[in-house]
Amino acid sequence: MANIHMKAVFLDWATMGPGLDVSRLRALLPELEVFDVTTDEQIAARITDASYILANKIRLTDELLERCQDLRFIGLTATGTDNVDLDAAQRHDIAVCNIRAYCSRSVAEHVFACLLSLTHSLFQYNTDVRAGEWQKSVDFCLLTHPVRELSAMTLGIVGYGALGKEVARLAGAFGMTVMVAARPGASGGERVPFDEMLSRADVITLHCPLVDETRNLFAEKQFRKMKRDAIFINTARGGLVDSAALVAALRRGDIAAAAIDVLPTEPPAAGDPLLDYDGDNLIITPHIAWATDEARQAAIDELTENVAAFQLGRERNRVV
Numbered sequence: 001m002a003n004i005h006m007k008a009v010f011l012d013w014a015t016m017g018p019g020l021d022v023s024r025l026r027a028l029l030p031e032l033e034v035f036d037v038t039t040d041e042q043i044a045a046r047i048t049d050a051s052y053i054l055a056n057k058i059r060l061t062d063e064l065l066e067r068c069q070d071l072r073f074i075g076l077t078a079t080g081t082d083n084v085d086l087d088a089a090q091r092h093d094i095a096v097c098n099i100r101a102y103c104s105r106s107v108a109e110h111v112f113a114c115l116l117s118l119t120h121s122l123f124q125y126n127t128d129v130r131a132g133e134w135q136k137s138v139d140f141c142l143l144t145h146p147v148r149e150l151s152a153m154t155l156g157i158v159g160y161g162a163l164g165k166e167v168a169r170l171a172g173a174f175g176m177t178v179m180v181a182a183r184p185g186a187s188g189g190e191r192v193p194f195d196e197m198l199s200r201a202d203v204i205t206l207h208c209p210l211v212d213e214t215r216n217l218f219a220e221k222q223f224r225k226m227k228r229d230a231i232f233i234n235t236a237r238g239g240l241v242d243s244a245a246l247v248a249a250l251r252r253g254d255i256a257a258a259a260i261d262v263l264p265t266e267p268p269a270a271g272d273p274l275l276d277y278d279g280d281n282l283i284i285t286p287h288i289a290w291a292t293d294e295a296r297q298a299a300i301d302e303l304t305e306n307v308a309a310f311q312l313g314r315e316r317n318r319v320v
Contacts, residue, residue, distance in 0.1 A: 006051030011038040015056040025304045062088035096320035099302035103295035104166040110289035114259035121145035151175030156201030159208030198225040210237035223249035229256045235289040238264040247273045257281040261289040
């Protein structure tokens, strides 16, 4: 078993939110120091003599890792590993572990919370009632905005890992028709060609990683191919979408509505075109699709299991 009496640091605890149980993690790492926030200027001093680094989004470069002579383990509370120089970690014999499938239900529920809000015009009706419009109606109800059933709609899923599969499962419970998109330019199997999915889907939801091939996967050309009453949802990565093109599509009526949980820069820089858009057919949330209480605790539990496995000499969720 690895010696557990070594310095450990959690560099960006505030990203995990309040109310989580870390008792078992602290039992495994008695010398754990927890920092709510670590600036770029503070990273080097905090990790230099650490054997364990725990983090969510902190960027760990080759230059930083080279200074850490005692470092043996990097544990991430995320699936993505683009914030760690994995080649450098391998050269320095540092184990790197991520966590997987910890927030599938949280993300899927967020997708359908947004979808139901948009298809049932909940925000618009709430606004009307508070403005006194229902009180002036000559009928028992007020039917001034469209209300659509999910069972009459086709859902296109881009990215069919754990998240995409959970969204498909919930879509089935609503009676939706589900299409899984093939990679752009690819075909075969049961997946629908990407361009065909664009033209047929009533709802498109993104669950794919951000890589060179998927950056700005949705831009003006793709939005123009979609149905004019289609709904677009992105809970994956902001860089998958050209924000200006999405705003233009909403303004022109190329698509009916969108729900966006992620932006290319987070926190968003001033002047992001999506933040300046004031139409009621856009929902923007601050990267919280993953963040139910249960999912955040699952993330800590998965991290803890990765640490325990490493200390026992076992490989679990290793990417290096």
